[in-house]
Amino acid sequence: MTVVEFLGCMFLAFGPPFFMFILTIAHDPVRIIILIAAAFFWLLSLLISSFWWFIVYPLRNDLVFGVIFSVIFQEFFRGVIYSILRRAQIGLTKLTDDTTTLIENKHILAYVSGLGFGIISGAFSLINVLADSVGPGTMGLKSGTEMFFISSSTITLCFILLHTFWGVIFFDAMDKKNTLVITAVVVSHLLVSCLTLLNRYQVYYYTIVPIAIICALTGLFAFKTAGGSYKGFKSSFVYR
Numbered sequence: 001m002t003v004v005e006f007l008g009c010m011f012l013a014f015g016p017p018f019f020m021f022i023l024t025i026a027h028d029p030v031r032i033i034i035l036i037a038a039a040f041f042w043l044l045s046l047l048i049s050s051f052w053w054f055i056v057y058p059l060r061n062d063l064v065f066g067v068i069f070s071v072i073f074q075e076f077f078r079g080v081i082y083s084i085l086r087r088a089q090i091g092l093t094k095l096t097d098d099t100t101t102l103i104e105n106k107h108i109l110a111y112v113s114g115l116g117f118g119i120i121s122g123a124f125s126l127i128n129v130l131a132d133s134v135g136p137g138t139m140g141l142k143s144g145t146e147m148f149f150i151s152s153s154t155i156t157l158c159f160i161l162l163h164t165f166w167g168v169i170f171f172d173a174m175d176k177k178n179t180l181v182i183t184a185v186v187v188s189h190l191l192v193s194c195l196t197l198l199n200r201y202q203v204y205y206y207t208i209v210p211i212a213i214i215c216a217l218t219g220l221f222a223f224k225t226a227g228g229s230y231k232g233f234k235s236s237f238v239y240r
Contacts, residue, residue, distance in 0.1 A: 009153040038116025114167020118160035151204035165222035
């Protein structure tokens with residue numbers, strides 16, 4: 001039973017991102033490189049957050065402090081990779097047969113880097129939870145709740161998708177120098193991350209429902225930002 005739970009939670013959290021990778025990224029080596037580079041910059045943000053947590057000794061036990069600065073560093077490095085990719089975009093087009101698409105659709109780099117951020121973020125947040133779900137026991141016997149694993153997987157999926165959406169919105173806002181939208185991305189990231197603090201009270205519905213709503217609204221906004229039309233929402237809209 002524990003193996004079934006492990007597989008279910010793993011496919012729930014990483015199934016959609018895996019198919020997003022296969023369908024939109026795996027066919028192009030340059031996109032794979034950008035995805036890995038984005039994941040590396042997210043790891044740098046985690047490293048800096050860890051150093052900051054270690055230095056500020058009086059606030060180590062305050063989870064809010066860690067969450068807020070972790071989000072700030074993540075968004076800072078999102079800005080760093082934006083700057084690097086925009087400077088390297090002309091050079092990248094020389095390394096791929098998909099030259100026309102990379103030039104005409106500026107949202108591709110944003111999408112790929114956002115997915116890279118999301119996948120590595122999800123892996124770090126859920127890998128230990130998945131390892132525990134294999135056994136030798138499960139949650140919900142004497143303490144805890146049986147909803148822990150599936151709730152963690154659902155939240156992880158939302159964060160992976162959110163990072164992808166935030167990437168598209170953030171890059172477009174940087175191109176247009178729209179500080180209001182950039183601020184909205186950072187604030188929404190802070191809000192969603194702070195909502196996870198409610199998990200300590202095991203009230204997962206109060207965490208999952210708002211995060212899912214924010215994820216859906218952010219996805220619609222990213223869809224519109226990337227040139228999608230709400231009227232043609234039912235038509236296929238994929239990055240090629």
